Amino acid sequence: MKRRKRFAGVMALATGLLLSACATSANNSGGGASGAATEEEKTPPKLTNCTNEMKNDAPQVSVWAWYPNMPNVVDNFNTNHTDVQICWNNVGQGGDEYTKVQTAISAGKGLADVVMLEADRLSSFSIQNALVDLAPYGADEVKGNFREGAWKDVSQGDKVFAIPVDGGPMGMIYRTDVFKKYEITPPATWDQYAATAQKLKDAGGPHFGDLGSNVPALFMALQQQKGAVPFGYDPAKPQDLTIKLNDQASKDVLNYWADLVKRDLVGTQDHFTTDYISGVVSGKYATYVSAAWTPGYLTGAGVGKGSSKGVWAAAPLPQWDAANPVSVNWGGSAFAVTTQAPNKRLAAIVAKGIYADPASLEEGWKKQIIFPLSKTVQDSPDFVNNKSEFFNGQTANKDVYVPAGNAYKGTVYAPIQVYYYAQLQAQLAKIINGKTTGDQAADDLQARIVKYAESQGFNVTA
Amino acid sequence: MSHARAVDTPSPPNQPTAPAVSPRRRSLNERKKSRTGWLFVAPFALVFVAFLILPLVYAFYLSLYSKGLATGVVFAGVKNYATAFTDPSFLRGVWFVLRFAVVLIPVQMLVSLALALVLDALTTHLARFARLMIFLPYAIPAVIGALMWGFLYSPTFGPMQQLANIFGANAPFLLGPDLVFFGLMNVVTWQWAGYYMIIIYAALQGIDSSIYEAARMDGANAWQIAFRIKVPMVSSALLLILVFALIGTLQFFSEPQILRPLSNGTITPDFTPNIYAFSQAFSYANFNYASAISFALGIVVFIAVYVFLFFTRKRGSVFT
Numbered sequence: 087m088k089r090r091k092r093f094a095g096v097m098a099l100a101t102g103l104l105l106s107a108c109a110t111s112a113n114n115s116g117g118g119a120s121g122a123a124t125e126e127e128k129t130p131p132k133l134t135n136c137t138n139e140m141k142n143d144a145p146q147v148s149v150w151a152w153y154p155n156m157p158n159v160v161d162n163f164n165t166n167h168t169d170v171q172i173c174w175n176n177v178g179q180g181g182d183e184y185t186k187v188q189t190a191i192s193a194g195k196g197l198a199d200v201v202m203l204e205a206d207r208l209s210s211f212s213i214q215n216a217l218v219d220l221a222p223y224g225a226d227e228v229k230g231n232f233r234e235g236a237w238k239d240v241s242q243g244d245k246v247f248a249i250p251v252d253g254g255p256m257g258m259i260y261r262t263d264v265f266k267k268y269e270i271t272p273p274a275t276w277d278q279y280a281a282t283a284q285k286l287k288d289a290g291g292p293h294f295g296d297l298g299s300n301v302p303a304l305f306m307a308l309q310q311q312k313g314a315v316p317f318g319y320d321p322a323k324p325q326d327l328t329i330k331l332n333d334q335a336s337k338d339v340l341n342y343w344a345d346l347v348k349r350d351l352v353g354t355q356d357h358f359t360t361d362y363i364s365g366v367v368s369g370k371y372a373t374y375v376s377a378a379w380t381p382g383y384l385t386g387a388g389v390g391k392g393s394s395k396g397v398w399a400a401a402p403l404p405q406w407d408a409a410n411p412v413s414v415n416w417g418g419s420a421f422a423v424t425t426q427a428p429n430k431r432l433a434a435i436v437a438k439g440i441y442a443d444p445a446s447l448e449e450g451w452k453k454q455i456i457f458p459l460s461k462t463v464q465d466s467p468d469f470v471n472n473k474s475e476f477f478n479g480q481t482a483n484k485d486v487y488v489p490a491g492n493a494y495k496g497t498v499y500a501p502i503q504v505y506y507y508a509q510l511q512a513q514l515a516k517i518i519n520g521k522t523t524g525d526q527a528a529d530d531l532q533a534r535i536v537k538y539a540e541s542q543g544f545n546v547t548a
Numbered sequence: 549m550s551h552a553r554a555v556d557t558p559s560p561p562n563q564p565t566a567p568a569v570s571p572r573r574r575s576l577n578e579r580k581k582s583r584t585g586w587l588f589v590a591p592f593a594l595v596f597v598a599f600l601i602l603p604l605v606y607a608f609y610l611s612l613y614s615k616g617l618a619t620g621v622v623f624a625g626v627k628n629y630a631t632a633f634t635d636p637s638f639l640r641g642v643w644f645v646l647r648f649a650v651v652l653i654p655v656q657m658l659v660s661l662a663l664a665l666v667l668d669a670l671t672t673h674l675a676r677f678a679r680l681m682i683f684l685p686y687a688i689p690a691v692i693g694a695l696m697w698g699f700l701y702s703p704t705f706g707p708m709q710q711l712a713n714i715f716g717a718n719a720p721f722l723l724g725p726d727l728v729f730f731g732l733m734n735v736v737t738w739q740w741a742g743y744y745m746i747i748i749y750a751a752l753q754g755i756d757s758s759i760y761e762a763a764r765m766d767g768a769n770a771w772q773i774a775f776r777i778k779v780p781m782v783s784s785a786l787l788l789i790l791v792f793a794l795i796g797t798l799q800f801f802s803e804p805q806i807l808r809p810l811s812n813g814t815i816t817p818d819f820t821p822n823i824y825a826f827s828q829a830f831s832y833a834n835f836n837y838a839s840a841i842s843f844a845l846g847i848v849v850f851i852a853v854y855v856f857l858f859f860t861r862k863r864g865s866v867f868t
Contacts, residue, residue, distance in 0.1 A: 185831065188830065189833075192833055192835055214617070299813035300813065325619075327618075354812065355812065356813065359809065360699075361702055364704050365704070501617050504831055505832050508817050508831065514813065515814065518812070519724075521725075542618055543616030543618035544617070
């Protein structure tokens, strides 16, 4: 009996040690495959789990993306290319896909070769050595096709971590029927916005807009519009991070929206929920401060049909200073090559070519699924003068989105962007429930983010 | 072989009492039996070790290290645990699930006990149908149930709002910061009352009906039978489900996680300790800290269950 106990004890210990050995390598390999030799000319395996069909026998590259018209985009690419074929899967939209990307990075395997990412996630993944710098893979070939702001969003210094596809220059869309009924005009400044909102409320109208807590990226853009620069990050010094979340501009914007909420001039419903969409359809919100991809998204959600058909128009985003307008951006996407790709050269070809051919781009912007950042599209008269069906024939691109996109200067995102968004969301939720003021929220946010960044090993400049 | 036996019945000389089985053959038999036993347990043991023990060991190993985005992996020892137990998010989550458990579990027990007693007293077809209906919510996956309740709570589509619209008022939002406690309690009670009811009901079925006869002869009415006889006799089953409920509630995860997008920001990423661990692991990629939080929660659960069992231990009761 004693012998058996001892034997069991030894087995347990041995198992534990064996696991630790495996675990050590797993724990360390999460840092990325950067240590591996450049396996450029390795033939990628034939992938079996693709949503699309191959057009020929060329080596395959796996892609994760969630565009609604992705099947057509992939087919267009596969038909036009004999050197490489795409194997595409939609593994979720936005956060759902990012969770899988992050888990695959931590596990050291399972990641697609090319992933669709929003620009604000790039530094979170590039700091984990999960993304390939595309500068040596011919990123310069396509650089000329994008505006300065768009290219800056996907670059860090000389390194280019993704090829842009679409952007989200911001504007304000509004209900023409509500505006007509209450005889109001689109405000040009934020002061006018608040005044018009009050006028609408006094006349018994609906909420003028909506402050959703679950769109922190939108709120960050609004803060940037007043001059806030939340983060400073230089990839040449990857351990340094500048965090400025409670400067006066950030506080002003928080205070402004907190005031609108307090005076019950705007709704407080989270965006992208069924409650919100039904409110949008029924005219519960007179305006929607949003991005260029919003009409496509709303159309997909059922807005613009039936009772809410033809009652929308687009106007430029209200400004703090009409004499010095500032354009900001919300969302947008790009394709990045991951370090887990067996053949980076082929993956780079995919990243540069996908959603870049005229047919895909035209379908994308005609259906208002994307706001393409490609200059060839943006400069084409077809695109600029397009009469949007959602906006009842208004040339929304010419009036609002193209000028906003051109004037956009780019943003620096932090490697801890996800954590920052979650904390900003929590602060916005508190503001909506009246549990904190704009100033307090900004200070609290600054303290939390600084503490987190320090715990992650950054040298923080506050 | 005792001394007394030798005196009472002297064994005949030169005839040693042979033992039934020789010592060596006995242990061989034993070994064979125990080997067969292990073989039967092997499939379960394999799955148990592979999917429970090994991940636990690995998670514990992870929790001893810490990894920063800007730094590499560093051995941290118990530092992660010290951070976890002083982390206001974790402590707030623990405080929430403790409060939730203290309120929810008595409510659940009362509801399921009442239902079981009523169903035990009735013997009509209605009783069988009612039993099935009450148990049905448990058969619905927790995710589906939570989603369904999320829409029922909706301030635009929910039935409460439809009712309030008739009066031109606004229904209270059961996922708002003031009422989320009760909103969640409602969902969990609806889902689990049937399960606990079935267990209590089965225990009630196991009571010998002659006891009821004796009680009736002593002049007890139905209420007295219910409270003075039935309830004490199912107390061990009650205790069992109380422990299950306590462990389950302290690990509260599914319902608040599913209802998070519908709660308008009320349910935060650190609402309960398990949600906090999930967010740390899969949103911020802090797998090491998430493992530490999971084990810290395990320690809290262990302490809570121990305290609970200590206070409800039987002191020489007849029904042990």
